[in-house]
Amino acid sequence: xxxxxxxxCGRDPDLRFSPWVWRTRIALAHKGLxxxxxxxxxxxxxxxxxxxQGKVPVLKHGDKWIFDSWDIALYLENTFPDRPSxxxxxxxxxxxxLIRGWADRLVPTIAPLAVLPVWTLLNxxxxxxxxxxxxxxxxxxxxxxxxxxQVRIDAVTAALAPMRDMLAxxxxxxGDTPLYTDHMVFGGLQWLHSVSRVTLFQDGDPxxxxxxxxxxxxxxxxxxxxxxxxxx
Amino acid sequence: xxxxxxxxCGRDPDLRFSPWVWRTRIALAHKGLxxxxxxxxxxxxxxxxxxxQGKVPVLKHGDKWIFDSWDIALYLENTFPDRPSxxxxxxxxxxxxLIRGWADRLVPTIAPLAVLPVWTLLNxxxxxxxxxxxxxxxxxxxxxxxxxxQVRIDAVTAALAPMRDMLAxxxxxxGDTPLYTDHMVFGGLQWLHSVSRVTLFQDGDPxxxxxxxxxxxxxxxxxxxxxxxxxx
Numbered sequence: 001x002x003x004x005x006x007x008x009c010g011r012d013p014d015l016r017f018s019p020w021v022w023r024t025r026i027a028l029a030h031k032g033l034x035x036x037x038x039x040x041x042x043x044x045x046x047x048x049x050x051x052x053q054g055k056v057p058v059l060k061h062g063d064k065w066i067f068d069s070w071d072i073a074l075y076l077e078n079t080f081p082d083r084p085s086x087x088x089x090x091x092x093x094x095x096x097x098l099i100r101g102w103a104d105r106l107v108p109t110i111a112p113l114a115v116l117p118v119w120t121l122l123n124x125x126x127x128x129x130x131x132x133x134x135x136x137x138x139x140x141x142x143x144x145x146x147x148x149x150q151v152r153i154d155a156v157t158a159a160l161a162p163m164r165d166m167l168a169x170x171x172x173x174x175g176d177t178p179l180y181t182d183h184m185v186f187g188g189l190q191w192l193h194s195v196s197r198v199t200l201f202q203d204g205d206p207x208x209x210x211x212x213x214x215x216x217x218x219x220x221x222x223x224x225x226x227x228x229x230x231x232x
Numbered sequence: 233x234x235x236x237x238x239x240x241c242g243r244d245p246d247l248r249f250s251p252w253v254w255r256t257r258i259a260l261a262h263k264g265l266x267x268x269x270x271x272x273x274x275x276x277x278x279x280x281x282x283x284x285q286g287k288v289p290v291l292k293h294g295d296k297w298i299f300d301s302w303d304i305a306l307y308l309e310n311t312f313p314d315r316p317s318x319x320x321x322x323x324x325x326x327x328x329x330l331i332r333g334w335a336d337r338l339v340p341t342i343a344p345l346a347v348l349p350v351w352t353l354l355n356x357x358x359x360x361x362x363x364x365x366x367x368x369x370x371x372x373x374x375x376x377x378x379x380x381x382q383v384r385i386d387a388v389t390a391a392l393a394p395m396r397d398m399l400a401x402x403x404x405x406x407g408d409t410p411l412y413t414d415h416m417v418f419g420g421l422q423w424l425h426s427v428s429r430v431t432l433f434q435d436g437d438p439x440x441x442x443x444x445x446x447x448x449x450x451x452x453x454x455x456x457x458x459x460x461x462x463x464x
Binding site for chain 1: 320329401
């Protein structure tokens with residue numbers, strides 16, 4: 001198959017936490033495609049220079065380089081059409097274009113909870129890079145980005161309201177089984193789950209049950225992954 | 233066919249403005265189902281007493297009563313399977329369950345802009361009912377609900393961000409043609425368009441172009457409908 005996926009990591013090369021890389025990891029599991037993970041750090045720009053940009057996920061397929069999680073999903077869907085579909089057909093793909101816009105905006109909602117925990121996991125070189133770029137983005141020291149944790153948790157809880165409505169009727173956004181729409185939402189939540197022990201869900205929140213189902217899906221692809229809880 | 237749809241109106245029986253009734257009107261147009269509209273006012277509770285609740289849309293099909301716009305959509309889809317599908321199949325239906333949760337929350341975001349204009353369109357009896365119930369809901373006089381119009385417009389604009397992302401790639405949430413996911417979003421925007429002349433969209437907002445396409449869809453079913461602009 002000759003698939004290589006560049007996956008963001010910190011000091012510990014086995015702890016993978018990028019919300020965007022998680023989308024791709026789960027999409028590859030959904031397609032049942034074996035691949036070689038390549039640990040990648042924020043400052044390893046030369047390793048992915050062929051893509052003309054500096055972010056992961058980056059998928060290398062033979063001599064082809066594909067970047068951006070959405071474009072990788074399209075590439076996988078078109079290149080491996082005989083594998084389980086990520087979108088479930090044209091209507092599912094069209095709907096995913098709207099859900100993508102919604103799911104993408106969960107990431108900045110979760111970000112204030114994640115940035116300082118991420119920083120603690122990085123090596124020295126990446127810590128300096130991350131602090132500089134993120135403090136410029138947020139306009140404040142990393143230590144001040146989160147503020148009141150409960151206020152941030154409440155914002156994520158509010159943003160996930162459509163998930164709770166949906167989960168009153170079915171197990172996944174894809175219906176009985178997950179699709180890439182689920183993968184997109186999962187990526188953001190798995191990011192926080194990987195780097196922080198903050199409790200995001202209230203007791204009885206159906207989103208928590210969906211998240212557990214996603215951890216178990218695809219033979220436990222995400223459940224088996226290392227998190228900060230394992231690293232402690 | 234013997235379909236009757238109870239549609240909210242004000243003093244003018246031809247001006248229909250409910251965001252939920254609009255979902256059903258467009259769904260019926262999508263299915264190409266002729267029906268008899270029944271003008272209904274907020275206080276006409278007896279006319280729909282058979283449903284055991286006091287809101288429209290209510291669809292009467294022969295001697296069957298169906299209420300709630302979502303349940304009506306399911307009823308139409310299941311009862312008229314040979315007509316164009318509202319959901320485009322099981323995956324589209326499953327995705328619509330999430331998009332529904334998102335689209336439903338556009339309605340309260342639009343509401344502050346709509347409530348006072350709605351009140352001005354009602355007859356005396358409905359004005360008293362509407363003022364009492366809505367002032368209890370919002371906890372303030374109808375005249376104070378909107379506050380800064382631009383702040384309210386900005387909130388709707390922000391909520392529609394996933395639409396703009398999606399419209400960079402395709403014409404409708406359904407893809408090349410609209411589906412019930414489009415109808416749900418359209419209902420909320422057509423509500424405001426029917427009762428107010430407020431300009432919701434900035435120049436160049438692709439959501440404005442989508443809205444125009446929705447007005448023209450189904451042989452102009454929504455374009456032909458009376459709005460406050462016609463009534464003035």
